[in-house]
Amino acid sequence: MSSPTTRLNTPPAWLAGLAFILLATALYVLSPWLLPVRIIEGPMVQMAAQDGATLIWYTTQPLEDGACRVTIATVAGERTLPAESVGRRQRVRIDGLAPGQAYPYRIHTGRRTLAEATLRTNKTADQPFSFLVFGDSGSASRLQYLLAAQMHKPRLQPDFILHVGDLVYGGGTRQQYKDRLFVPYRHLLAEMGFWPTCGNHELVGPDERPPYLDVFELPENGPPGRPVGREYWFGYGAARFAVVDSNKYSDEATLREQVAPWLREVLGGSAATWKFVSLHHPPYTAGTRHAPDERVQRALVPVFEEVGVDIVFAGHNHLYERTLPLRDGQVTTPDDGVVYVVTGAGGARLYELPPASARPPNHAAGEDGRHSFTHVRIDGRRLRLEQIDIDGAIIDEWTRIKPAATQLPDDRPTQSDEEP
Numbered sequence: 001m002s003s004p005t006t007r008l009n010t011p012p013a014w015l016a017g018l019a020f021i022l023l024a025t026a027l028y029v030l031s032p033w034l035l036p037v038r039i040i041e042g043p044m045v046q047m048a049a050q051d052g053a054t055l056i057w058y059t060t061q062p063l064e065d066g067a068c069r070v071t072i073a074t075v076a077g078e079r080t081l082p083a084e085s086v087g088r089r090q091r092v093r094i095d096g097l098a099p100g101q102a103y104p105y106r107i108h109t110g111r112r113t114l115a116e117a118t119l120r121t122n123k124t125a126d127q128p129f130s131f132l133v134f135g136d137s138g139s140a141s142r143l144q145y146l147l148a149a150q151m152h153k154p155r156l157q158p159d160f161i162l163h164v165g166d167l168v169y170g171g172g173t174r175q176q177y178k179d180r181l182f183v184p185y186r187h188l189l190a191e192m193g194f195w196p197t198c199g200n201h202e203l204v205g206p207d208e209r210p211p212y213l214d215v216f217e218l219p220e221n222g223p224p225g226r227p228v229g230r231e232y233w234f235g236y237g238a239a240r241f242a243v244v245d246s247n248k249y250s251d252e253a254t255l256r257e258q259v260a261p262w263l264r265e266v267l268g269g270s271a272a273t274w275k276f277v278s279l280h281h282p283p284y285t286a287g288t289r290h291a292p293d294e295r296v297q298r299a300l301v302p303v304f305e306e307v308g309v310d311i312v313f314a315g316h317n318h319l320y321e322r323t324l325p326l327r328d329g330q331v332t333t334p335d336d337g338v339v340y341v342v343t344g345a346g347g348a349r350l351y352e353l354p355p356a357s358a359r360p361p362n363h364a365a366g367e368d369g370r371h372s373f374t375h376v377r378i379d380g381r382r383l384r385l386e387q388i389d390i391d392g393a394i395i396d397e398w399t400r401i402k403p404a405a406t407q408l409p410d411d412r413p414t415q416s417d418e419e420p
Contacts, residue, residue, distance in 0.1 A: 037061055039114045041182040043107060043217070046217040048160060048193030050122045052098035054217055055092045057107065062087045066341035068114070070094065072105040072179075083107075091217070099124045104305040117190035123159065125238040125273075130157065132188075134373035135164030135199065135280065135315030137346030138180035140339070144347025147390050148184040156375055160192045160236060161185075162344060164315040165199025165280030167212070172202045174211040176335060183216075185348075194236060198245040199280040199315065231259060233266045237310055237397075240272035241379060244279040245246050255299035261317050263300065268307035272400065274378060278311045284326065284340040286359045286366065287317030291353040297329075304338050310383070310400070313374070315344035320374075321366035322396060331362050333402055342376040343387070365396040 042057030066082035083090040097103060100244045107115040116409060130362045132151055137144055142171070160371050168176040180390040182189065194216075202212040213229045223233035230245040242263055251258070267275050282298040304312060325337030344351075345367070353359065353368040370389040377384045381404070387396040 003100060008095070014338050023300070035060070036112070037063065037067075037109060039107065041178055042186075042189065043115055043117065044182070045119050045191065045193050045220065047093075048119075049121055050097075050124065051095050052093065052095035053095065053119055053193065055105070055107075055119070055120065056215075056217060057090050058088045059090060059114075060088070061078070063090065067110055068107060070105055070107055072103050072306040074103060076158065086297055094119075097121050100127055101295075103205065110318060112293045115190070117187075119190070120159065122190055122193070122235075123237045126380075127237060128378065129159045129237045130163055130375060130377040132158045132238070132375055133162045133164065133198070133278070134343050134346040134371055135311050136165070136166040136318045136344035136348045137184075138166060138168040138176070138201065139186075139348045140169075140179040141347055142175075143145065143168050143371050143390065144180075144403060145372060148188075148345055150388065150390060150392055151185075152187050152374060153220050153392065158188075158192065158375065161188060161194045162276075162278055162313065163194070163196045164278050164313050165197040166201040166315060166344075167196060167199065168306075169201050169348060172210055172212065174215070193236075195241065195243065197243050197278045197315075198230060198247060200247055210418065221266070223258045225243070226258055233418055235270075235272065237378065238272060239274040239276060240270045241276045241278065242267055244277060244300070246281040246293065248294075252295040252299050255295060260299055260303045263303045264307060265302075267309065273381060274383065275307065275309045277309050279312070279314055281316050282313065282314035282340060282342045284323050284329075284362065285314070285317050285342050286321060287319055287342065287351055287362050287368075288354055291316050295404040301338075309338050311339045311341055311376075311385075313341050313343060315342065315346075317342050318344045319353055319366065319368040320345050320372050320396065321353065322364045322385075322387075322398060323362045324364045326362055329362075339398075341374060341385070343372070346371070347371060347374045363420055364398070367395050368397065 003135050038060045039057050044056045046056055047052050047054040065084045065085050068083040068090050069080050071080045072077055081092050083092045102118050104118045104122050168180045171178055196216055202210050204210055218229040219232040220228050232241045281293040283301050321342045323340040324331045325339055327336045327337040353366045372387050372389045375386045381402040381417050383400045385398045389395050
């Protein structure tokens with residue numbers, strides 16, 4: 001007589017699937033603590049100067065002060081500096097370097113290397129330099145990544161990046177900075193200074209502190225009474241740059257009463273050969289999506305003209321355009337006016353320009369069908385601007401040569417533009 005067959009009780013398929021999902025989720029959540037520490041954002045060069053720079057990076061888990069270290073190679077030999085830690089954010093300030101030099105560095109925990117790159121200190125006023133300008137980039141699109149790769153081509157060799165705002169689309173939350181900023185520009189951020197402008201998409205709410213102010217380390221030299229990082233200025237070589245937060249909460253009275261006097265002081269009081277302004281909302285544009293910002297026209301444009309600004313860079317309209325030199329809204333000579341450049345084709349969906357016949361007479365060039373960025377080269381009193389598209393083609397170029405410098409009055413400030 002045969003014995004009865006024993007049947008195994010197997011769980012239903014849905015239960016096994018649920019168990020697998022729960023296990024995978026648990027491993028994902030716990031992996032930063034189970035696996036060795038890694039860098040997930042950065043390193044990023046901030047507060048670059050002639051004698052040093054700050055490195056910022058974020059790790060997979062919070063660390064104690066000194067758990068991460070930076071070893072940098074100098075002429076005098078290697079120096080190792082401990083990182084200051086605030087949760088996952090790691091920071092090292094490196095000073096005592098020489099101007100215009102390349103310094104290989106390594107970030108490590110013990111003997112394990114987390115990142116390697118080479119940072120470059122700011123050049124002196126007599127050295128040629130170049131920089132990139134673009135904005136409206138933070139879409140995490142394929143086009144943004146392709147354009148970022150073009151920025152890293154060896155022929156360009158920029159010394160720093162100026163961003164005109166909208167680094168992160170989709171609400172400006174902290175989680176969006178990884179795929180929209182740190183990953184696409186990882187090679188550039190690790191090598192050279194990155195100077196951001198606050199766009200409207202960096203704001204998360206009228207009463208909330210935007211992550212923008214926590215991610216970046218910015219000079220504390222803005223207008224009195226304004227939050228640190230909204231406005232600031234920095235110098236590079238023979239140029240001085242003023243960065244302005246032009247978002248709508250900066251109403252016309254704020255721009256006129258706080259920002260305008262500050263611009264008059266930091267730009268009008270500078271002996272720099274070249275003067276530039278970065279803001280997000282363009283005072284002059286032919287774009288069909290966003291009209292010229294009349295607040296900026298009334299409150300700040302007279303100051304731009306008064307202090308001798310050469311170029312105002314803006315974004316907001318997702319396209320490229322350049323005006324002729326303007327004064328009082330009218331076309332004038334290059335040595336008498338301000339050129340306005342909208343370089344908002346950095347990766348987001350493009351907007352349209354009207355037909356050429358419908359554009360204002362101050363319009364010199366424009367492109368609304370290709371993503372692009374601005375590359376500026378300065379050599380003494382010569383400036384060359386190129387607009388470069390996603391395939392590396394030059395879609396616009398403009399050159400300006402300034403006349404010989406005139407003698408400054410004895411009482412005009414001549415402080416170094418390298419001081420933050």
